[in-house]
Each structure stands twice: as structure tokens, then as C-alpha cells.
Amino acid sequence: MLPRRPPRSGQVGFLYLPPYRVQGISVAGEQTAVHIPELDVAFDVGLCPRPILSAPYIALTHGHMDHVAGLPYYFSQRVFQKMGEGTCVCHEAIAGDVQAMMGGWVDLEKQHTPHNIIPIKPGGEIQIKPNIMLKALEASHTVPALSYAVVEHRKKLLERFVGVPQSELRELRINGTEITHTLKIPLVACTGDTEVGGQLFEPEFTNAPVVLTECTFFENDHKKRASVGKHLHIDDLVELLRVWKAEHVVITHTSRRTTLDQIRDIIQKRISCDDLHRIHILMDHRTNRIRYEKQLEEMGEGVVAFE
Ligand SMILES: [Zn+2]
Ligand SMILES: [Zn+2]
Structure with missing residues (x-):
């Protein structure tokens, strides 16, 4: 008798929610890292599955x-x-500790792995792409924690200048008149x-078309x-779900305490029919594969999925 092969694990979850790919692994207590390639950002890096490496930004x-153990490996492999x-x-309250952890690696490896750690205050934002900001919102967890929203800043002509000829607008601009205002459009919230x-009721969450949400507990006696x-x-x-307008809500951070079958079953029972189509579970590989194959099919034959 031969010994069994070790179980396959660490399969990366994947959803295509146009125009965004959501890819990563998220199991409560084990590892969470969820990457949105189109927005250049991954939320957390519990371990560092390969698809996370290409994210220029990790929002802890x-x-x-x-949520953080893969960070030194991420810096090093990059x-x-x-x-x-x-x-x-990361939250300004933990930036010193994250920096100290990286300092430990520098000592251990006797070499300096380049790493850039940016502390952010709740309410603060940094630019991650042209006109695209990463905004931090205070979360309430057992340690200092942040929720995030990726927000597009789109300049829009002020109402009173609509219809004014371009040449006149140019003149106004040169003379220092503010002719535009900035619309802040949430794209993805986590x-x-x-x-x-309160942060989950802010416009960054209620108006985001895609929300990545943890949901660790499903059973009544786990409240x-x-x-x-x-x-x-x-x-x-x-x-x-009553206040989030999101077209897509991706459940992450599910726990192994509850099986996927149980989770699917509880979702079916608890979430109204009208809302069910909005719900995805990142780690439900089978459902997500079938969904993706259908998307490919709908795009027509001969279309090759991008990498
Ligand atoms: Zn966690
Ligand atoms: Zn936690």
C-alpha cells in the first residue's frame, strides 16, 4: 500500500465581476489575501499566493x-x-510594528529587502493610480483595524458652465476660475x-458597485x-445588504467551522431571492468556475480568457 498524496490546498478563488477580477484566498484564521488586479491593490497578505505578488499595493x-504573515515574503519576492x-x-497605529517586523527580517537575512510602508489615518487616502484613491475607514475589530474603499476622483464641469464654448472655458481656467468639481465615485469597498x-454605512460602502465583505459566522449559536x-x-x-447598493457582494473570511454546503444552505434561507444573485463566496471554487465558464461561453467561441 502506498501512502496517500498530501491534500491539495491553497487553491486561489477567482471571480470576474466586470470590469474587475477578484482573486485570492480567504479562510478565517488561516489566511486572507484578495487582489483586484485592475485597481493595483490587494487587501491583506496572510500568506502570499503567487497572484498576489503582482499587486503594487497591499492594503493591510x-x-x-x-492577514499579515505573507508581507515579508511579498516584499522579498517582488x-x-x-x-x-x-x-x-496600514493603520498608523500598527505601522511601527510592521516596520519593526521588517527590521527583524533585515537582521535575520543580513540584507536589506526594499519595503515601503505607508501609515494611513482613518479617513485618510492615498493615490494608487491616476485619479484613483485608496481611502481608509476606521473599523472595529479586536485590534486597530481599517476598512478600505477604492474611490475614483472624476472631474466634472460645474452645472453653470455646461454648454459654454471650449474657448471661453479655457479663458476662465487661465484666469483661475474653478470650472469643475470632483465627483468621488467608490469602485470597490472592503x-x-x-x-x-458606522463605516459600513458610509457612502463608500453603500454606493460601491462591488463590496468584499468578511462573514465569519453563519450559525445561530455562533452569534x-x-x-x-x-x-x-x-x-x-x-x-x-439592505443598505449596500452593490451589484456584487463577495463573501470572504469564511470559517472551516461551517462547511461550504452549510454556508450555501444558510445563505439560501436567510437572503431574499432578489438579493441572492448579488452574493458570491470567494472560496466556492465550484460555483465560481461554473459561473466563469458561462461568462466565457456568453462572450462567444474563440474568445480566449486573459491571464
Ligand atoms: Zn481574520
Ligand atoms: Zn482579525
């Missing part, structure tokens, strides 16, 4: 091991694979680990655990 939601220095954005809090660990329970998500 908080310092729990399963350089090794000649992808340029990586950048980590809860990180959090209990229900206490959710509140002690300051996590979201399916009961919270039912409420949040």
Missing part, C-alpha cells in the same frame, strides 16, 4: 497573523522577481475584519463568538 486591514518595490499601506460599525471576536455574522450581512 489589521495586524492579525492570518524584488527577486524584478517586479519593483512593493508598498504596504470591510476587513470588523463588527458592524456570541462573532461578537466576542468582533466579526460579522450572517445576521449582520442580511441587514447590510
